[in-house]
Amino acid sequence: MPDECEQGAPIIQGPIQVSPPVVAPGQQIRIQVIVVGQASIAAVFANGMPLTNRGGMLWEDNIPADREAGPQTVYALAKDANGHIATHIGVYEVRREQKAHR
Numbered sequence: 772m773p774d775e776c777e778q779g780a781p782i783i784q785g786p787i788q789v790s791p792p793v794v795a796p797g798q799q800i801r802i803q804v805i806v807v808g809q810a811s812i813a814a815v816f817a818n819g820m821p822l823t824n825r826g827g828m829l830w831e832d833n834i835p836a837d838r839e840a841g842p843q844t845v846y847a848l849a850k851d852a853n854g855h856i857a858t859h860i861g862v863y864e865v866r867r868e869q870k871a872h873r
Contacts, residue, residue: 780855781808784828787817787847787861796838796865802845803831804859810851817847840867 788803802817805828815822815830822830830849837843845861 779809779851779853781806781810781812781849781851781857783847783849783857783859787845787859789845789861789863791863793864793866794836796836796840796867798836799833800836800845800863801831801833802847802861803829804847804849805829806849806857808849808851808855808857810853810855813850813852815847815849817845836863837865840865 784805784807790801794800802822804815804817804822806812806815807828812824812830817832817834820832820834822832824830842862842864845863847859847861849857
């Protein structure tokens with residue numbers, strides 16, 4: 772669920788897209804965030820790493836996946852030119868390689 776608790780805060784639309792949804796520890800994942808706001812969007816981050824504006828409302832980039840196996844969360848934060856902030860989450864899974872049994 773998005774967190775737009777501030778009046779006039781940007782809105783992160785829909786779920787954060789994480790691809791691929793299942794990865795190896797530390798593998799690069801593609802994050803896509805769609806953000807709209809009353810003021811221009813100044814920056815968008817995923818797990819503290821800046822995303823790149825690809826034109827319009829789309830912000831995206833690659834970030835490293837967690838190194839721990841299991842379900843993981845990406846935390847997105849959008850900040851507009853007036854300093855208002857919105858947050859949202861996305862989920863993915865980290866799986867360690869399984870060795871073949873002999």
